[in-house]
Amino acid sequence: RKEVEQDPGPFNVPEGATVAFNCTYSNSASQSFFWYRQDCRKEPKLLMSVYSSGNEDGRFTAQLNRASQYISLLIRDSKLSDSATYLCVVRQGGGSYIPTFGRGTSLIVHP
Amino acid sequence: EPEVTQTPSHQVTQMGQEVILRCVPISNHLYFYWYRQILGQKVEFLVSFYNNEISEKSEIFDDQFSVERPDGSNFTLKIRSTKLEDSAMYFCASFESSSGANVLTFGAGSRLTVL
Numbered sequence: 001r002k003e004v005e006q007d008p009g010p011f012n013v014p015e016g017a018t019v020a021f022n023c024t025y026s027n028s029a030s031q032s033f034f035w036y037r038q039d040c041r042k043e044p045k046l047l048m049s050v051y052s053s054g055n056e057d058g059r060f061t062a063q064l065n066r067a068s069q070y071i072s073l074l075i076r077d078s079k080l081s082d083s084a085t086y087l088c089v090v091r092q093g094g095g096s097y098i099p100t101f102g103r104g105t106s107l108i109v110h111p
Numbered sequence: 112e113p114e115v116t117q118t119p120s121h122q123v124t125q126m127g128q129e130v131i132l133r134c135v136p137i138s139n140h141l142y143f144y145w146y147r148q149i150l151g152q153k154v155e156f157l158v159s160f161y162n163n164e165i166s167e168k169s170e171i172f173d174d175q176f177s178v179e180r181p182d183g184s185n186f187t188l189k190i191r192s193t194k195l196e197d198s199a200m201y202f203c204a205s206f207e208s209s210s211g212a213n214v215l216t217f218g219a220g221s222r223l224t225v226l
Contacts, residue, residue: 034214043202043217044154087154089215098167099215101146103153 004090006102013109017078021105023088024070032091033064035073037084038104044087047073078109113137117203117218125226127192132221134186134203143186144204144215145178147171154202160186193225 005024013019033050050062061074088102116135145157158168177189204215
């Protein structure tokens with residue numbers, strides 16, 4: 001199975017900071033891309049889908065670069081409540097439709 | 112908001128015992144998945160299920176594992192003879208696909224501890 005790679009971090013930032021995460025994927029036939037958030041010992045929850053043209057939801061901006069096979073997540077004005085693990089999820093193509101998870105990037109926002 | 116429900120939330124079992132984990136997916140969803148997450152590791156795909164049969168499975172999903180949808184609502188994962196390394200959080204997920212979004216909704220998970 002093709003892989004999804006993320007820097008595990010942790011990223012340790014002060015409140016109000018801007019932080020960016022990248023994720024690379026190896027399967028060029030990948031079709032759908034998502035960022036999920038996972039709190040400690042909880043289930044993953046959808047943060048946002050990632051569209052080809054890029055998309056924004058409040059303080060969160062996601063970008064997709066198909067040529068370089070990476071997606072990014074930008075968080076502006078970090079809040080303490082943003083502390084979590086951010087999971088990159090790629091739905092494979094080329095005959096497999098399984099959403100594949102990266103191992104996540106840990107974010108710690110401190111006062 | 113519709114949700115995926117999993118039971119039990121935590122099960123402790125002895126090595127070699129059979130375990131059944133249960134899931135009730137969102138009612139209009141057609142695709143069902145089991146994932147597992149060993150503590151500190153990534154979420155790993157086990158199996159997908161559509162139209163009452165397995166559509167894909169991973170290398171992890173060996174002969175010790177089975178899934179079924181016995182009554183049109185429950186979706187179960189059975190581990191026939193548990194091993195220590197089966198200790199993990201098991202997540203059920205579903206999506207409906209008609210909207211094209213292919214967004215997975217996860218249950219809260221079942222934590223399995225094998226002693």
